[in-house]
Amino acid sequence: MPKPSKTDTSMKITLDPNFLGVTAKDFASAIMLGQKATGSDPSTFGYHLWLKFFEADAELWALDVSIDRLPPTAFGEVGTHIGVARAVKHWAYYQAPSELVALITFKKMMLKAGWKPSTINGYLHYGERMEKKVLGKVMRPTEPVDFNGFDFSGIPARHQSVIDEIRHTAPYS
Amino acid sequence: MFKFLGFGKRKETQAAEPPAQPPSSPDQMPSEVSQFPKIGDFEMTASDLFAEESAIEQAFQAAATQALQNGLYGQALFFELVKVTSHEQLVDEIVDNLPEWAFGTDRPSEHFRLIVHAWAKSTTSDPIGEYMCFKQNTLMAGWRPGDVNAYWVLYNLLGDPTGSLEKRKHPLALDQLPGDIALRKGEVPIYNYLHGQAEALMSGGGNA
Numbered sequence: 271m272p273k274p275s276k277t278d279t280s281m282k283i284t285l286d287p288n289f290l291g292v293t294a295k296d297f298a299s300a301i302m303l304g305q306k307a308t309g310s311d312p313s314t315f316g317y318h319l320w321l322k323f324f325e326a327d328a329e330l331w332a333l334d335v336s337i338d339r340l341p342p343t344a345f346g347e348v349g350t351h352i353g354v355a356r357a358v359k360h361w362a363y364y365q366a367p368s369e370l371v372a373l374i375t376f377k378k379m380m381l382k383a384g385w386k387p388s389t390i391n392g393y394l395h396y397g398e399r400m401e402k403k404v405l406g407k408v409m410r411p412t413e414p415v416d417f418n419g420f421d422f423s424g425i426p427a428r429h430q431s432v433i434d435e436i437r438h439t440a441p442y443s
Numbered sequence: 444m445f446k447f448l449g450f451g452k453r454k455e456t457q458a459a460e461p462p463a464q465p466p467s468s469p470d471q472m473p474s475e476v477s478q479f480p481k482i483g484d485f486e487m488t489a490s491d492l493f494a495e496e497s498a499i500e501q502a503f504q505a506a507a508t509q510a511l512q513n514g515l516y517g518q519a520l521f522f523e524l525v526k527v528t529s530h531e532q533l534v535d536e537i538v539d540n541l542p543e544w545a546f547g548t549d550r551p552s553e554h555f556r557l558i559v560h561a562w563a564k565s566t567t568s569d570p571i572g573e574y575m576c577f578k579q580n581t582l583m584a585g586w587r588p589g590d591v592n593a594y595w596v597l598y599n600l601l602g603d604p605t606g607s608l609e610k611r612k613h614p615l616a617l618d619q620l621p622g623d624i625a626l627r628k629g630e631v632p633i634y635n636y637l638h639g640q641a642e643a644l645m646s647g648g649g650n651a
Contacts (some may be wrong), residue, residue: 281646286550313609330597331593331594331597334589334593334594335550335551335589335590336550338539338587338589338590338593339543339550342540353488369600370600370601373596373600386539387589387590388535388536388539388587388588388589388592388593389536389539390587391592391593391595391596392532392535392536392539392588392589392592393532394592394596395592395595395596395599396531396532399571441569
């Protein structure tokens with residue numbers, strides 16, 4: 271049987287350009303730009319770093335795996351509000367040019383709202399699995415999102431900021 | 444430290460309570476069961492998990508006991524919690540928000556990902572079974588639920604860009620991998636186990 275010839279037992283939880291699939295130059299640039307965009311608010315570091323590596327064409331699975339391993343302070347521990355995710359997903363998926371573009375758009379906004387990649391992927395995976403089970407298929411919106419149909423009272427400020435940003439925009443117009 | 448404000452619960456950040464203070468260094472596994480995380484540390488209740496409080500508490504304690512023996516807390520907690528609750532999404536969220544020491548420092552490998560997905564495809568016949576087989580084997584190897592779901596969301600959307608899963612001739616897709624496969628430390632024993640299972644399957648036996 272083929273034996274594994276390399277087991278890296280010394281790997282620390284650091285970002286790895288090889289794992290992310292980016293060049294050393296793009297790696298350094300993404301770190302620098304991510305830190306610069308984060309500025310004085312460390313709770314946005316996870317979001318900014320994800321975005322810069324995405325823009326550097328990092329491998330998408332490796333990107334989520336890597337960002338998920340950042341400390342909690344990189345996300346701000348704002349918690350989750352399902353209504354916000356539901357509204358943002360409807361907004362991102364309505365008239366999206368492709369499923370992948372919709373996924374990335376949704377992910378960017380939820381990261382901005384303070385969610386971790388693991389929470390976002392869990393929401394997507396289990397939500398769509400339930401739709402397939404109950405409705406027989408994954409549902410996609412056929413009308414623009416009606417933000418007035420959601421109760422956003424009491425949501426964390428960071429979630430509210432994202433809702434305010436997308437409320438009057440159509441992402442693909 | 445492992446603050447989780449609960450799905451659907453609305454909390455004003457200004458009114459947030461200070462996080463529970465871990466009794467030991469945040470960088471290492473506790474040395475006593477009583478110092479391990481508890482459900483209350485996550486600001487969610489057993490009812491959120493559709494389970495009895497005593498069952499959830501026992502799951503946390505059982506995971507702590509196992510971790511003190513073998514050092515693997517994250518996966519132990521996952522497997523103990525799914526015995527007592529069917530709310531797997533919240534279990535994933537709890538486990539994904541554990542401290543770093545709960546999983547160690549290894550990162551999942553792409554070779555193991557293909558091996559386990561090939562095995563799941565070779566031995567299950569429905570998408571949920573395929574996911575569960577993949578998840579069980581990868582978590583036993585030290586992956587986090589978030590690692591699994593990150594892959595599965597992309598796979599459901601994009602499929603397998605390399606085509607290796609479809610082209611495979613071996614239950615573990617070993618014919619699609621280089622001669623030297625690169626695995627992380629925790630993945631090796633699971634690979635060895637699956638290899639034995641695959642050999643048995645190919646020889647007409649086995650209990651896959």
